Amino acid sequence: MNNIISCSEVFYNYNNSFKKKNDLSNIKKTTSVLKGIDLSINKGESVAIIGESGCGKSTLLNLLGAIDKPSSGKILINNTDITKLNEEQTTKIRADNLSFIYQFYHLLKTFSAIENVMMPLLIKGIDKNKAKEKSKNMLFKVGLENKAEHLPNNLSGGERQRVAIARALITNPSCLLADEPTGNLDAKNAKSIIETIIELNQQQELAMVIVTHDEKIAEKMDRILILSDGKLQQ
């Protein structure tokens, strides 16, 4: 099969319990967010997911990224059903196949740009000198070769997101999951970040799922899916 991610009949409910004032009993509340998601993403394919705030886009991305498990349904990553795996197996399949980018970069503040990019390689046990060399090349690809030693605080928003992209792609993942990666950037930086991601997508045969509110960005993807009432519409 050529799918990197495939899910069928995926449901997700948030279950919260809370106490009312002057009442000791627990009140349980279930919010059904995803109500039957079917989705297949091919290797190298780019997909945008759009939809109103609160419709469940981040929830869906967390399921696709094996960060959370669905209430019911099947999710296959590279043909393995992740809903049946234990914590350790899930961590491995995530590390071997997926990478994430978020709206607020999530960089480690006390580490330089290059150290942030090196981190996933060091965690994998790759030799420090090799990791540094590879990270230098990756920073070059995202246009930041001159800012390798900068701390995140000494970089602009667009530059920080470039470091996050370099860090996400340094391990050659099969699929990039991005939750509003340009949500914190001005239009010019947003465009340039997306162009960089698309270029890397073509070079590395990288599949990607991008959650975005920006129509211009969504239009650059191979497919646009609208999440509405817990389901995906083409």
Ligand SMILES: Nc1ncnc2c1ncn2[C@@H]1O[C@H](COP(=O)(O)OP(=O)(O)OP(=O)(O)O)[C@@H](O)[C@H]1O
């Ligand atoms: N921990 C939680 N407990 C209960 N409900 C939650 C929880 N987290 C999220 N929700 C609810 O689930 C729904 C989907 O949330 P989600 O964050 O996936 O939406 P979203 O589409 O990413 O929104 P946005 O565009 O604003 O980021 C929302 O109605 C939200 O209030």
Ligand SMILES: [Mg+2]
């Ligand atoms: Mg969200």
